[in-house]
Structure formats: structure tokens, C-alpha cells
Amino acid sequence: MDYQHKAIEEKWQKFWADNHTFRVDNTSEKPKYYILDMFPYPSGAGLHVGHPLGYIASDIFARYKRLKGFNVLHPMGYDSFGLPAEQYAIQTGQHPAVTTAANIERYREQLDNIGFSFDWEREVRTSDPAFYKWTQWIFTQLFDAWYNKANDRAEPIATLIAHVETNGSNGLLAVSDEDTAIFTAAQWASFSEEQQQRELLKYRLAYLRESTVNWCPALGTVLANDEVVNGVSERGGYPVVQKKMMQWSMRITAYAERLLNGLDTVDWPDPLVEMQRNWIGKSIGASVRFTVPSLGDDQYIEVFTTRVDTIYGVNALVLAPENELVNQLTTPGQRAEVDAYVAQTKKKSELDRMADVKAVSGAFTGCYVVHPLTAKTIPIWIADYVLAGYGTGAVMAVPSGDQRDYLFSTHFGLPIIPISDAQQLDGQADATKEGRYINSGIINGLTYLEAVDVLVAELESIGAGKATINYRMRDAIFGRQRYWGEPVPVYFKDGLPQLIEEGELPLILPEVDKYLPTESGEPPLGRAKGWKYRDTFEYELSTMPGWAGSSWYWYRYMDAHNAGEFASREAVNYWKAVDLYIGGSEHATGHLLYSRFWNKFLKDMGYVPEEEPFKKLINQGMIQGRSNFVYRVLDAEGKGTNTFVSHGLKDQYATVALHVDVNIVSNDTLDLDSFRQFRPDFVDADFILENGKYHCGHEVEKMSKSKYNVVNPDDIIEQYGADTLRMYEMFLGPLEQSKPWNTNGIEGVYKFLRKLWRLFHDGQGNFSVSDESSSKAELKALHKIIKKVEEDIERFSFNTSVSAFMICVNELTDLKCNKRGILHDLCIVLHPYAPHITEELWTLLGNEPGKLSYATYPAFNPDYLVESEFAYPISVNGKMRMNLPLSLSLEPADVEQAVLANEDVQRYLEGKSIRKVIVVKGRIVNIVV
Numbered sequence: 001m002d003y004q005h006k007a008i009e010e011k012w013q014k015f016w017a018d019n020h021t022f023r024v025d026n027t028s029e030k031p032k033y034y035i036l037d038m039f040p041y042p043s044g045a046g047l048h049v050g051h052p053l054g055y056i057a058s059d060i061f062a063r064y065k066r067l068k069g070f071n072v073l074h075p076m077g078y079d080s081f082g083l084p085a086e087q088y089a090i091q092t093g094q095h096p097a098v099t100t101a102a103n104i105e106r107y108r109e110q111l112d113n114i115g116f117s118f119d120w121e122r123e124v125r126t127s128d129p130a131f132y133k134w135t136q137w138i139f140t141q142l143f144d145a146w147y148n149k150a151n152d153r154a155e156p157i158a159t160l161i162a163h164v165e166t167n168g169s170n171g172l173l174a175v176s177d178e179d180t181a182i183f184t185a186a187q188w189a190s191f192s193e194e195q196q197q198r199e200l201l202k203y204r205l206a207y208l209r210e211s212t213v214n215w216c217p218a219l220g221t222v223l224a225n226d227e228v229v230n231g232v233s234e235r236g237g238y239p240v241v242q243k244k245m246m247q248w249s250m251r252i253t254a255y256a257e258r259l260l261n262g263l264d265t266v267d268w269p270d271p272l273v274e275m276q277r278n279w280i281g282k283s284i285g286a287s288v289r290f291t292v293p294s295l296g297d298d299q300y301i302e303v304f305t306t307r308v309d310t311i312y313g314v315n316a317l318v319l320a321p322e323n324e325l326v327n328q329l330t331t332p333g334q335r336a337e338v339d340a341y342v343a344q345t346k347k348k349s350e351l352d353r354m355a356d357v358k359a360v361s362g363a364f365t366g367c368y369v370v371h372p373l374t375a376k377t378i379p380i381w382i383a384d385y386v387l388a389g390y391g392t393g394a395v396m397a398v399p400s401g402d403q404r405d406y407l408f409s410t411h412f413g414l415p416i417i418p419i420s421d422a423q424q425l426d427g428q429a430d431a432t433k434e435g436r437y438i439n440s441g442i443i444n445g446l447t448y449l450e451a452v453d454v455l456v457a458e459l460e461s462i463g464a465g466k467a468t469i470n471y472r473m474r475d476a477i478f479g480r481q482r483y484w485g486e487p488v489p490v491y492f493k494d495g496l497p498q499l500i501e502e503g504e505l506p507l508i509l510p511e512v513d514k515y516l517p518t519e520s521g522e523p524p525l526g527r528a529k530g531w532k533y534r535d536t537f538e539y540e541l542s543t544m545p546g547w548a549g550s551s552w553y554w555y556r557y558m559d560a561h562n563a564g565e566f567a568s569r570e571a572v573n574y575w576k577a578v579d580l581y582i583g584g585s586e587h588a589t590g591h592l593l594y595s596r597f598w599n600k601f602l603k604d605m606g607y608v609p610e611e612e613p614f615k616k617l618i619n620q621g622m623i624q625g626r627s628n629f630v631y632r633v634l635d636a637e638g639k640g641t642n643t644f645v646s647h648g649l650k651d652q653y654a655t656v657a658l659h660v661d662v663n664i665v666s667n668d669t670l671d672l673d674s675f676r677q678f679r680p681d682f683v684d685a686d687f688i689l690e691n692g693k694y695h696c697g698h699e700v701e702k703m704s705k706s707k708y709n710v711v712n713p714d715d716i717i718e719q720y721g722a723d724t725l726r727m728y729e730m731f732l733g734p735l736e737q738s739k740p741w742n743t744n745g746i747e748g749v750y751k752f753l754r755k756l757w758r759l760f761h762d763g764q765g766n767f768s769v770s771d772e773s774s775s776k777a778e779l780k781a782l783h784k785i786i787k788k789v790e791e792d793i794e795r796f797s798f799n800t801s802v803s804a805f806m807i808c809v810n811e812l813t814d815l816k817c818n819k820r821g822i823l824h825d826l827c828i829v830l831h832p833y834a835p836h837i838t839e840e841l842w843t844l845l846g847n848e849p850g851k852l853s854y855a856t857y858p859a860f861n862p863d864y865l866v867e868s869e870f871a872y873p874i875s876v877n878g879k880m881r882m883n884l885p886l887s888l889s890l891e892p893a894d895v896e897q898a899v900l901a902n903e904d905v906q907r908y909l910e911g912k913s914i915r916k917v918i919v920v921k922g923r924i925v926n927i928v929v
């Protein structure tokens with residue numbers, strides 16, 4: 001029988017499912033290994049061939065690790081809350097739960113077709129109440145916690161309460177809002193319950209506060225910074241504006257330093273680590289206070305600067321237009337100008353403001369500050385290059401040191417105060433520069449480092465400044481004014497948020513009549529009829545953001561059915577952290593930062609053992625589409641005719657290129673009949689052909705429906721099988737690289753598998769292997785591949801193994817090898833890549849069905865690779881005549897004897913007498929006659 005991929009793959013997929021082959025236990029004698037894929041959002045379009053790339057790689061690794069004797073956790077699930085299902089619900093009225101379930105079913109089918117070794121009994125869905133109960137529970141833990149800087153960890157809010165009850169706010173070292181009160185223990189005791197709760201909210205790690213948010217009117221929701229790209233929403237491309245709203249936030253900034261330090265301990269791609277570092281954006285500098293006499297002697301504006309050494313070059317104070325002081329500072333004469341400017345800024349997103357360095361704008365407030373060291377009067381301006389949410393939302397402008405300040409000053413004709421450091425230190429805050437300051441007050445004659453120390457000490461002594469570390473990262477908004485997300489487990493009593501009781505979790509997402517905001521502008525949950533806590537209190541109406549469930553899901557896989565805990569201690573202590581995480585680089589700053597943050601929090605609270613959740617991480621590249629084009633001939637008026645010219649002839653005509661469905665093109669040749677059915681107006685299409693064929697043009701583009709270049713893995717599997725698909729996806733190139741999908745080479749992989757099949761079968765297609773012992777050449781071919789695949793997989797180089805397999809099977813075919821011993825081991829080595837065909841062949845070899853997944857990877861024996869023979873070139877009178885294989889252990893005299901005894905050699909000697917024989921061991925034999 002020939003290789004029947006369809007029957008074989010169906011058979012083994014069913015076998016694996018029926019026998020729970022990939023069920024994994026939380027206890028084992030074996031060492032553990034946790035391999036995680038970034039779980040998919042189940043979209044309506046299903047999987048295209050680009051999606052499984054990472055899953056195939058992780059599956060190969062998982063199968064390989066099992067063969068290497070590891071207890072492997074390799075789960076899969078769905079990130080199933082999110083905007084697309086909700087947008088669809090708004091358009092069609094279909095409940096997002098219904099469409100989500102249907103999409104999941106489709107995904108599952110497609111995933112099953114590929115033959116993954118997931119333990120499906122551990123599947124999670126973030127939109128399942130049994131799952132989001134624990135997302136809500138983690139929220140309650142965060143609400144009930146604060147960050148104690150003294151111990152550098154999160155602690156239950158109870159320890160904070162204990163502190164203020166005995167010491168008041170004195171000695172409290174906490175990460176908090178800026179406007180915390182100063183009070184004694186007695187004052188705390190005299191606060192009303194409401195006052196106490198209000199104060200505690202300023203410390204909680206999950207907290208409610210008015211903040212400026214990215215508001216997307218079209219989507220009716222707030223978006224996170226990483227969901228806004230070039231001022232529009234990442235999904236849908238809708239405009240985003242800045243707006244102040246009461247919002248749930250997460251105090252991720254408390255973890256800034258630990259998030260930074262942890263990056264040194266993980267094995268992640270450098271660009272990804274760099275992106276996280278930049279996102280966290282640590283700056284070491286100083287904050288400096290400039291008094292505002294017109295507001296009163298104790299009134300000041302604080303700025304954050306990384307260049308306190310440039311303080312003598314300050315020519316203005318520039319505030320973000322949103323800065324709360326602006327209103328107070330503005331003089332009546334400047335009011336109109338300032339108001340107009342503030343209004344104009346509202347339209348620009350933060351990213352635009354940062355990107356537009358050249359578009360200088362601003363307004364003078366009419367007010368002045370006093371320089372703390374020179375006592376000079378300095379004007380206060382507002383400008384949008386200063387961001388409200390960074391530092392203090394105010395800068396000291398130093399045109400001779402900072403480019404933006406320079407552009408700003410020249411634009412508005414502000415005096416440029418020359419400072420010596422700019423010349424001597426190249427404007428770089430660089431400790432290696434040896435220049436010294438001149439004409440610079442108290443830092444005259446000092447180096448950069450000395451100057452910083454002296455200035456900070458001086459400012460501190462006069463109460464005008466201190467050393468400060470700033471992080472660019474902000475606290476994370478944790479609310480969405482949308483329906484399809486986890487309800488926040490909070491209700492309101494006297495305007496203050498209260499947690500619902502733990503025993504009452506999960507707080508189930510209520511039904512609504514429409515997935516739109518209410519008439520009064522409340523989120524969709526405001527439509528839920530009679531939805532009140534204990535029939536009395538209003539629930540929080542926003543839901544959690546998309547990243548909530550994905551910030552801890554890998555723990556649920558460890559113990560997916562636990563009804564009493566998010567995962568048991570034993571499970572968490574057994575699996576610890578993810579050993580290998582594979583996923584797309586688009587999650588570099590969102591998901592991966594939030595997950596690390598929640599992980600650190602859970603660790604602080606003693607729920608999980610590891611500081612970092614993902615030890616090694618690989619970003620798989622994108623598979624791009626390979627679009628095909630046909631060329632429509634245009635008539636004299638430039639209108640499209642119904643004639644299409646083949647690619648090679650198109651330059652002889654006026655044409656327009658049209659995308660054509662890649663599924664009706666094979667090897668860039670168009671299937672003409674299918675094309676006529678592709679669109680109604682093509683029914684009568686005529687073709688100008690080349691050698692009887694229509695050649696299409698091609699181009700690499702993003703894989704997308706509109707470009708007709710989407711390839712569905714199901715179609716490939718139907719035609720070639722999953723084993724071919726798996727190997728071919730790897731064969732396309734290095735895992736991390738982006739590459740176009742191009743089916744032109746897939747036949748080669750399919751042929752390889754058929755050739756493999758034939759090694760086990762005779763010419764009539766009957767299974768036939770020999771029990772004879774293997775030859776050296778056969779063992780060499782086998783051990784080469786054992787070594788190569790092991791080395792390749794260990795360094796995640798999957799593509800190179802595929803070509804090595806091809807070479808191996810070619811060699812064995814040439815050797816006509818059908819030895820049981822060789823083929824048995826070959827099945828094991830190839831199994832991670834092509835699990836179905838190897839299961840079938842391994843069973844045909846007489847092994848117990850289904851046990852291949854847990855076989856032992858063959859041990860590499862280097863002896864087989866040592867060359868024991870050498871084919872000596874034999875030359876006669878300087879003329880190369882033949883090669884003679886001889887053992888390399890033979891000494892020159894023995895070689896000479898063996899050569900001369902050989903009949904073929906004798907023929908070349910033509911009976912002449914031998915004058916000399918020169919033997920170079922392991923190189924050549926030269927005979928002179």
C-alpha cells in the first residue's frame with residue numbers, strides 16, 4: 001500500500017484522543033518541563049497557516065522532551081473575552097458567548113487536524129465563569145494589598161492598617177497616589193469609616209482614581225497605551241482622544257524596579273528585553289522646586305530633570321497644558337490664548353505629541369517663577385511637548401542643553417542662556433566626559449559627576465530639590481466600558497467601592513438587551529435588569545480589560561479543575577514556572593509586562609514560588625501571505641476588458657493587476673476554469689497564454705482576506721496531510737524569522753514522507769523489513785540524524801532538521817536499508833516532526849500502539865561517525881585510475897600489499913614491472929611502472 005496520509009492521520013488522532021495519550025500528571029519521577037503557547041483569541045475567521053507556526057514548534061519541542069524523559073506540560077486554551085466578538089454582537093445581536101463558543105469549536109477542529117500533543121483535559125477559556133472566578137479573585141487580592149517599600153513587596157492591606165493605627169502616616173514607606181494625607185494614629189482613629197476607606201484607596205494595588213485616559217468614542221471604551229497606535233485604536237483604526245475619567249487602575253509602577261531587574265534573569269530575545277526596558281523607562285535625575293511668588297511664598301512648581309547640572313541655563317519653565325496649576329497661573333491678559341491652546345492640545349494623542357518634535361507650539365501664562373540658585377525671574381509657559389503624566393508634568397527648559405527646549409525657545413524668541421557645560425560636555429550627561437564647568441555658580445570648575453552631587457546637596461539644603469528616580473511606565477488602566485469581559489467584583493456603598501464576598505465569586509456577567517452603552521452613557525452592564533448586589537448596591541459597571549485573564553492563565557493549566565483555589569499549592573510548586581514560552585512579538589510590552597507584574601504580586605502574597613513566570617521565551621516570526629496576480633488588459637479608454645494576459649507578456653499591453661485567490665493557483669500557474677468561477681464577471685474571461693499556460697505574478701504581503709492570499713491549514717492537510725504541513729512550516733526557515741508562505745516547495749516534503757514509507761515496504765507496497773544486523777553505513781546515516789536532530793531541537797533550529805531528515809532518508813534509500821534496528825530508531829527521531837506516519841510505521845514494526853510518544857530518544861554513539869575506511873585514489877604513472885576502499889587502520893606496507901593484490905589495479909598495470917609504490921596513509925597511492 002502507498003502512503004495514505006488521510007487514513008493514518010485520522011486513525012492516530014482518534015487513538016490519541018481515545019487513549020488520553022497526552023494526559024499529564026502533576027506528580028512524576030521524571031523531571032518536569034512546562035511548554036506554553038500564547039493562547040489564541042478565537043476569531044471568526046479561523047486559523048490560517050501562519051497561526052500554527054509557533055504551536056508546531058512548541059509541539060515538536062514537547063514531543064521531543066517526552067522522548068528525552070521529561071514529564072511535559074503542554075496545554076492549550078482560549079483567550080476568549082475581547083472586542084471582536086462584542087463588535088459582532090453589536091452588529092448582529094448574537095450573544096458573544098454564542099459566537100465565541102462556535103469559534104472555539106472551529107479552532108479546536110483545526111488544531112486537532114494538525115496532530116498536536118496538548119493535554120486537552122486542562123483546557124482553559126478566560127470567558128468561562130469557572131476560570132474568571134479566579135481572575136476576579138486575584139483582583140480582590142490586589143484590591144486588598146499595598147506595596148510596602150520598606151520590605152520591597154506587596155502586603156495585605158491589613159499590615160498598612162495596623163501601621164496607621166499605631167503610627168499614623170509617620171514612617172509609612174508605600175507606593176501610593178501623590179495626594180496622601182499626613183495624620184497621627186489618633187487622627188486616623190477619629191476619621192470616619194468613609195474617610196479611612198478613601199485614604200486606603202490611595203494605597204491599594206487595584207484602585208479607583210480619576211485619570212487621563214485614551215478614550216475611543218467609536219469603540220465606546222478606554223484603551224491601554226499599547227492598544228493605541230499612531231493616535232488611533234489598534235483594532236479598527238478609530239480616533240482616540242484624551243479624557244479624564246474615574247478609572248480602575250493597577251499600581252504596576254510599584255514593581256518598576258523589579259520588572260527591570262527580572263529582565264536580567266530571563267532568557268528572552270534581546271529586542272524584547274530592550275522593549276520592556278524602554279517601556280519601563282528608568283531615569284535617574286532630580287526634582288527641583290521653583291517658587292511662584294504671585295501665588296504666595298510657599299507655592300512652587302516642581303520639575304523633573306535628568307540634567308540638574310544645566311540648571312544655570314534655564315530660560316523658562318514649561319508646563320504640560322493639562323497641568324493642574326495652569327488655570328491658577330494664567331493672568332487675565334493671557335487667559336484667552338492659554339485656553340485656546342489647552343483646547344487645541346486635547347485633540348492630540350500623547351504619541352503624536354512626542355513624535356512631532358518639529359511642530360513647535362505653546363502659550364505664555366503671564367506668570368513667573370524664581371530660580372532657586374540665581375533668584376532670577378523666569379517666565380512660565382505651557383507647551384504640548386511636555387507630557388502631563390510623566391515626571392511632574394513640568395520641565396525646566398534649557399535651550400543650550402535640550403533640543404526640544406532649543407526649538408521652543410528659538411520659535412518664541414526666548415533668550416538662550418549659554419552654559420558652559422553644553423560646550424564642554426557635548427550636551428551629554430555622560431560621566432566619562434572630563435570637561436569642567438565655567439561661569440556656572442557653585443559648580444564652577446567641577447566635572448559632571450561632582451556637579452550633580454554638589455547641586456543635589458545644595459538644592460536639598462535649601463529645600464528646593466532632591467535626587468529622584470522616574471519611570472516612564474504608568475499605572476495600568478484596568479477597566480473597559482464594554483460588555484464582553486470579566487465583571488469587576490465590586491459594588492458601591494456610599495460612593496465607595498467594596499469587594500463582594502469571596503464566597504460569592506464568580507460574579508457572573510449579566511444578560512443585557514443590547515451590547516451598547518445606556519442612553520445616559522453608562523457601560524452596557526448598566527442595562528442589566530435588577531442587577532444589584534444584595535438587591536441594593538450598584539455594581540461596578542465597567543469590565544476588566546483584555547489582559548486580565550491572560551495575566552495568570554498559565555497557572556490554571558497546572559490545576560484546571562480546582563474549584564477551591566486558582567491552582568493548588570502542590571500543582572504550583574511542582575510546575576513552578578514556564579520553561580519555554582512561544583508566541584508573537586506583538587505581546588512584548590502588554591501581556592508580558594502585565595503577566596510578570598501579576599506573577600510578582602502572587603509571589604509576594606505567597607501563592608506562587610517564582611519571581612519570573614517565563615524562563616525562556618521565543619518569538620516566532622510572522623508568516624506573510626504570498627499573493628498572486630492576474631493582469632487585466634485595458635482598452636483604449638483605460639477600461640478593464642475581459643482579457644487577461646500572462647505575466648511574461650503583460651508588458652506588451654496596458655494592464656491592471658488584480659489579486660487572484662491563491663487557492664486556484666498552483667506553482668504560479670492559474671487554473672483557468674476555477675478562475676472563470678472566481679467572480680461572476682470573469683465567466684467569459686479570455687486569456688493570452690505563454691506556452692499554453694497562464695503564469696501569475698506574485699508578491700509578498702500580509703496574509704489577509706482582502707488580498708485573497710489566505711491559506712487554510714485544513715486545505716493543505718486534506719491534500720498532503722498534517723505531517724507534511726508540520727514539516728513544511730518548519731522547513732520554511734528559522735522559527736524567529738518572518739517569511740512568506742509559499743506552497744511551491746511543499747511537494748518536496750510530501751515526497752520525502754512517501755520515500756520514508758517506501759523504506760518500510762517492498763516494491764509491491766507490502767510491509768517488509770529485515771532483521772539482519774545493520775551495516776556501518778546504515779548506522780552512520782542513523783547516528784548522524786540522531787545527533788543532528790538533538791542538536792537542532794536543543795537550539796530551536798527546526799528548519800535545519802528537516803533537510804537533514806531528507807538527506808538521511810536518501811542515504812538509507814541508496815543503501816536499500818530496511819533494517820528493523822535502523823528504522824525503529826529513525827521513527828523515534830522523526831516522531832516530533834511527523835507524529836502520525838511514525839506512529840503507524842512504529843506499530844507496523846511490531847511495537848505497542850501509541851507508546852511511541854513515550855519511547856526513549858536513541859542515544860548517539862560517536863563511534864559510528866568515525867570514518868573507518870578510506871577510498872584511496874590509485875594513480876598509475878601520475879594518472880588517476882580508480883578508488884579502492886581500505887581500512888584506515890592499515891599501515892603503508894599493508895596498503896601497498898592490498899593495492900597490488902587487487903585485480904582491477906593489476907589490469908591498469910598491464911603486466912609491466914613495478915618501479916616504485918608511494919603510499920601516503922589516508923591520502924593516496926601512487927604506482928610508478
Ligand code: ANZ
Nearest residue numbers: 283304305306307310385386387390391393398401402
Ligand atoms: C532639563 C534638561 C536639560 C533636560 C538638558 C534634558 C536635557 P527622560 O530621560 O526621558 O527621563 N522632561 C521631564 N519631564 C517631562 C515631561 N513631563 N514631558 C516632557 N519632557 C519632560 O528625560 C527627562 C528629561 O526630559 C528631563 O530633563 C526634562 O528635561 C524632560 F540638557 O531637564 B531635562
